[in-house]
Amino acid sequence: MKALTLRDLNKVDSLRFFFEGNFEPNNGLEREVSPLLDALEKGAVGWTPTFVKAIRKRKYSRDAVWRALEERRNEYGAIIGLYRTESPAVSLVLNLGPARGRFTLNASLEVQPLSFFADADACRGLVAMARAWASRYPAEHAAAHSVADRQLAGSPSFGRDDETWKRDGFDRVYELFWLNVFGPKLVDSVGRERMLSTPAHLVEELPNGSVLLVLWPTAAEFASEEARVVQARAHVHLRPDLDFDTVLSTLRERSAALVPVEPRFHPDVAPFLSRLPDEFVISERQRKIAELNAFRPPVPEEWLPVAHPSDVVNPERVLESYGDLSEGLVAALHTKVPSIMDETAESLTDLDFYFWRDNFPERYTRELIDSHTVPALGAYLGDVLVRRLGGTWVLRAKMEESQVRVGKRVWLPFLRARRYMQSRQALLDYSLTQYFHEAERYRP
Numbered sequence: 001m002k003a004l005t006l007r008d009l010n011k012v013d014s015l016r017f018f019f020e021g022n023f024e025p026n027n028g029l030e031r032e033v034s035p036l037l038d039a040l041e042k043g044a045v046g047w048t049p050t051f052v053k054a055i056r057k058r059k060y061s062r063d064a065v066w067r068a069l070e071e072r073r074n075e076y077g078a079i080i081g082l083y084r085t086e087s088p089a090v091s092l093v094l095n096l097g098p099a100r101g102r103f104t105l106n107a108s109l110e111v112q113p114l115s116f117f118a119d120a121d122a123c124r125g126l127v128a129m130a131r132a133w134a135s136r137y138p139a140e141h142a143a144a145h146s147v148a149d150r151q152l153a154g155s156p157s158f159g160r161d162d163e164t165w166k167r168d169g170f171d172r173v174y175e176l177f178w179l180n181v182f183g184p185k186l187v188d189s190v191g192r193e194r195m196l197s198t199p200a201h202l203v204e205e206l207p208n209g210s211v212l213l214v215l216w217p218t219a220a221e222f223a224s225e226e227a228r229v230v231q232a233r234a235h236v237h238l239r240p241d242l243d244f245d246t247v248l249s250t251l252r253e254r255s256a257a258l259v260p261v262e263p264r265f266h267p268d269v270a271p272f273l274s275r276l277p278d279e280f281v282i283s284e285r286q287r288k289i290a291e292l293n294a295f296r297p298p299v300p301e302e303w304l305p306v307a308h309p310s311d312v313v314n315p316e317r318v319l320e321s322y323g324d325l326s327e328g329l330v331a332a333l334h335t336k337v338p339s340i341m342d343e344t345a346e347s348l349t350d351l352d353f354y355f356w357r358d359n360f361p362e363r364y365t366r367e368l369i370d371s372h373t374v375p376a377l378g379a380y381l382g383d384v385l386v387r388r389l390g391g392t393w394v395l396r397a398k399m400e401e402s403q404v405r406v407g408k409r410v411w412l413p414f415l416r417a418r419r420y421m422q423s424r425q426a427l428l429d430y431s432l433t434q435y436f437h438e439a440e441r442y443r444p
Contacts, residue, residue, distance in 0.1 A: 271346075385411060
């Protein structure tokens with residue numbers, strides 16, 4: 001049983017439901033949490049959690065939840081996770097404790113992929129669960145929507161500074177999501193009659209004065225033209241100060257930003273670039289793919305048509321020193337880049353990705369990079385050209401001039417390493433992956 005990590009939840013778009021309601025701790029956690037679990041078990045159509053995680057992992061059951069809450073309970077409350085190991089993947093974190101002068105039941109749910117909620121029954125189940133939670137645990141505001149589109153909307157700050165949005169919360173209708181719960185205070189600020197007359201798929205007044213509003217029958221179609229028109233009309237209805245055409249134009253821009261872009265990376269750097277999009281948040285990914293599709297690395301210039309003759313007195317000692325440098329790099333990085341021990345083209349791509357993800361050139365001091373990393377990386381790169389492309393070292397007293405002959409060209413791995421380590425952008429412009437594939441064309 002494996003709990004979902006943040007990286008797992010960033011693979012494809014998910015449905016996220018944030019809910020923070022009030023509860024009465026003096027009634028006992030079991031009595032207070034049972035209605036939440038009742039609604040979850042009835043409403044989770046096809047996505048019921050399969051295990052509970054606290055200090056230990058247990059197969060999902062009511063008893064497992066009570067044990068988990070007891071394990072994690074302290075003076076500040078309790079936090080547990082409910083997860084699902086098969087598709088659709090589920091992460092539901094329950095946080096019970098005091099917050100802002102009251103006791104809150106905070107449920108943060110993600111179900112992946114969002115496309116699962118193209119199914120009308122799954123959406124009806126989720127709406128029923130939200131209705132039950134909002135009726136039992138009074139909430140100021142709750143919403144369920146696409147993770148990617150929430151990011152594009154600027155949720156939860158909506159352009160405010162951290163201090164302001166954390167203090168004021170969702171104190172006005174900054175945005176409408178697929179599913180919305182508005183507490184009585186927010187309903188009254190808008191006007192109850194206006195709220196209840198919102199043009200949407202479902203508008204329902206709950207017993208405690210809250211209003212449940214669902215824009216469209218299914219969550220997965222939120223970005224369709226029809227759903228965006230409904231979203232814009234409903235938002236302008238609740239916020240007459242907004243302009244419909246402006247709101248709709250913004251929503252269309254967000255939909256366009258989420259249209260899948262087919263990767264068409266430059267073949268010499270495709271093994272490296274194909275790993276980068278997943279490092280960006282879902283909302284930025286398609287734009288980044290388009291940018292990387294357009295990226296064309298400079299043609300490598302770190303080579304010579306004719307080798308400078310060797311000018312070292314003791315080549316064995318020089319090669320031994322290069323071997324020590326290369327082994328030092330392997331020793332330093334073998335746990336973070338296990339393939340580095342293989343000295344292959346794939347190892348170079350793994351290094352490219354590691355250095356880029358770690359922002360290595362800008363994270364560490366220039367003195368460390370120039371005096372240690374660059375020489376070690378140049379020696380390692382040269383060894384890969386020797387081992388995998390049948391190259392031969394042509395040694396020079398000045399390290400940066402040392403060459404590796406591959407076919408009719410001689411390559412300058414130390415010079416490439418120095419240029420490579422200048423900045424994060426330089427890791428793309430002077431990638432080890434591209435350099436290897438360029439040299440590979442001249443292999444005898």
